[in-house]
Amino acid sequence: xxxxxxxxxxxxxxCGVFQGAQGAxxxxxxxxxSDTQFGEFxxxxxxxxxxxxxxxVFGQNQITKEQNGCVLVERWTGxxxxxxxxxxxxxxxxxxxxxxxxxxxxxxxxLRGGLVDGSIRLEGKxxxxxxxxxxxFRGTWAVLADGRVRQFFEESPDGGKTWExxxxxxxxxxxxxxxxxx
Numbered sequence: 001x002x003x004x005x006x007x008x009x010x011x012x013x014x015c016g017v018f019q020g021a022q023g024a025x026x027x028x029x030x031x032x033x034s035d036t037q038f039g040e041f042x043x044x045x046x047x048x049x050x051x052x053x054x055x056x057v058f059g060q061n062q063i064t065k066e067q068n069g070c071v072l073v074e075r076w077t078g079x080x081x082x083x084x085x086x087x088x089x090x091x092x093x094x095x096x097x098x099x100x101x102x103x104x105x106x107x108x109x110x111l112r113g114g115l116v117d118g119s120i121r122l123e124g125k126x127x128x129x130x131x132x133x134x135x136x137f138r139g140t141w142a143v144l145a146d147g148r149v150r151q152f153f154e155e156s157p158d159g160g161k162t163w164e165x166x167x168x169x170x171x172x173x174x175x176x177x178x179x180x181x182x
Contacts, residue, residue, distance in 0.1 A: 032070035038090045040115045041072055041097060043143050048171040050151075058169050074101070097122060099139075106130045109137060118143070126155060126166075136160045148172050 032038040045065050050058045059078040066073050072088040084103035091098050094112070099122055101109040106129040111122035119142040126137040136156040144150055149171040154163040 030068055032068055032090075035090075035092070037092070037095075038069055040090070041088060041120055041141070044120075044141055044149060044171075045072060047174040048149070049174055050169040050171055053168060053170065060174070061171065076103075099124075111137065111139060113138075137166070138163070144170075 042065065045063050048061045048063070050061055052058055057079045059076060059082070061077075062075045064073050064075075065071075070089060074084070074086040074088065076082070076084040076086075078084075082104050084101060084107075086099050086101035086109075088097065088099045090096075091112075096112045096114050097120060099109065099111040101107070101111075103109075108127040108129060109124065110127075111124035113120070113122035115121075119140050121138070121140050123136070123138040125134050127134045136159065137153065139151065139153045142150050142152075151167070151169045151171065153166040153168075155166040156163050
């Protein structure tokens with residue numbers, strides 16, 4: 001009698017695992033594309049040349065929408081060889097966008113925020129890993145009238161009392177993103 005009980009327990013557990021697998025499959029059936037808030041940052045998706053205000057070349061950035069539209073992945077390559085990557089996603093529980101960045105130079109940035117007057121505005125902190133220093137940090141991504149995107153970061157060395165520019169870049173779409181269809 002002991003083996004039939006074991007067989008029955010195995011069948012019950014197998015059914016539970018199968019039910020759980022079905023539930024997991026149903027949970028991933030395209031929730032992000034159907035929620036408009038996951039598309040608020042789509043203006044940043046593309047292949048970009050990034051320059052400063054006076055035209056100096058800062059680098060290139062590739063922003064892709066991945067994981068069925070649930071995350072934007074940024075892959076930065078600086079003109080002097082620096083690299084970095086960020087994951088950007090909408091957190092529906094908090095109603096905020098989240099950015100987590102790590103750069104080859106040892107900077108870790110964690111930001112949260114959202115859409116304000118047509119721009120994405122995020123705030124949080126920057127952590128300089130080699131120096132073990134953390135400062136308040138904020139960024140804004142705005143679409144300009146000419147189609148470029150302006151990315152502007154500020155850092156506060158005094159706990160948020162004053163703010164200093166950290167980076168200002170102007171994103172111009174690379175030719176591979178332009179559609180020249182009549």
